[in-house]
Amino acid sequence: MRRFRPNVVVRGPNAPYAEDTWKKMTMNGFSFFGVKKCTRCRMTTVNPDDATGNDPELEPLKTMRGFRLESNGDSVCFGLNVVPRWSSRVANQRCVCACVRVCVCGRR
Numbered sequence: 001m002r003r004f005r006p007n008v009v010v011r012g013p014n015a016p017y018a019e020d021t022w023k024k025m026t027m028n029g030f031s032f033f034g035v036k037k038c039t040r041c042r043m044t045t046v047n048p049d050d051a052t053g054n055d056p057e058l059e060p061l062k063t064m065r066g067f068r069l070e071s072n073g074d075s076v077c078f079g080l081n082v083v084p085r086w087s088s089r090v091a092n093q094r095c096v097c098a099c100v101r102v103c104v105c106g107r108r
Contacts, residue, residue: 003044003060004078017068019080024105031085031105038079040064 008027010019015024022034044060046053064076 002048003046005043005048006038006079018104020077022080023107025082026105030034033085034080034082036058036081037070037077038081039070039075040078055083 019034020037024031024034040061042058042061045055045058061076066080067079068076070077
């Protein structure tokens with residue numbers, strides 16, 4: 001998971017890749033909107049522990065191309081890019097605490 005450099009990891013009974021359908025979510029009372037799937041680059045082939053990389057096999061991208069390739073045939077997607085719904089509350093408190101409940105409020 002670390003190779004994908006996530007900011008938020010959602011765990012639970014949701015189906016794998018459920019985030020593909022999310023439009024809006026809340027965490028710790030803050031709202032976020034899903035704007036697009038997260039396309040992945042070769043950076044995922046670099047080992048985060050020792051910075052060795054560019055695996056000649058291009059793993060994990062090679063494997064993910066088999067089931068996470070976008071319709072354009074070029075981009076591997078994993079995760080969701082989200083933006084916060086800005087308010088004075090968000091401006092004054094710039095972090096969301098770990099281990100908070102995530103609520104999916106809308107799906108595509």
